[in-house]
Amino acid sequence: MGNERELLKGNTPTLILAVLHEAPMHGYAIAQAIERRSGDILKFKYGTLYPALYSLENAGLIAGEWEHLESERPRKTYSITDAGRAELASRTTAWSQFALAVNNIIGGVSREQTA
């Protein structure tokens, strides 16, 4: 029953939008950015990442463009769209409310532990 991995569910699009909100990036770099910024707590798997990118692009929240540079593998760089920024705002609000609600319930437990 120790599946902390389930915690990620529902937050993948939020995290992708959040890193693209600061700079356009290609898939591999997005995964690295999330890992680095989370202090290696969140590890993005490629079986999760790429389908999520297609879904976001399909929904018009991000826009991808292929780059064919010489002496490098072709890669697709994504940028956040206006719709994506609106979605991000809505999702960060939802996350804050959710996190607050969870803390209200488990708060007593963690207070005990640190006491």
Place this chain on the structure above:
Amino acid sequence: MGNERELLKGNTPTLILAVLHEAPMHGYAIAQAIERRSGDILKFKYGTLYPALYSLENAGLIAGEWEHLESERPRKTYSITDAGRAELASRTTAWSQFALAVNNIIGGVSREQTA
């Protein structure tokens, strides 16, 4: 794409263990306690609750006992076990780390909104 419901994924057992950590309760009361304490942000559905209770009982993290009171519907009251308390501690730690990691990534966005 507006499924905040997915946020709950993986946290259901944590929330149940957290409320049972304070007092034994039967299923219906657990759902109410979570709703109330979350300020009505978290709404527990019974198709989620009861399977989760069986799973937790099966794993030895909670213990259920039927009460057959006169002039009342039979109901099953659950208590948290020692193993459940250990699991709760582990899960609250995992949650705190996860929430911190997410905030590290989306933090910039919410700071913009409140600025």
Place this chain on the structure above:
DNA sequence: TTGATATATATCGGATTACAAGATATAATG
């Protein structure tokens, strides 16, 4: 040359999870 490692994208199937919907049943209230 060969092997390992890092970069980079992509797909499929399995497992887990939450929820909607519906069934069942009692007590209290209008």
Place this chain on the structure above:
DNA sequence: CATTATATCTTGTAATCCGATATATATCAA
């Protein structure tokens, strides 16, 4: 009598993440 609140339970569906696998290039070491 009808409705609402209480209380438990099951089934099927949809969503999501991840492991595994495949492809392909560049670099570095043995």
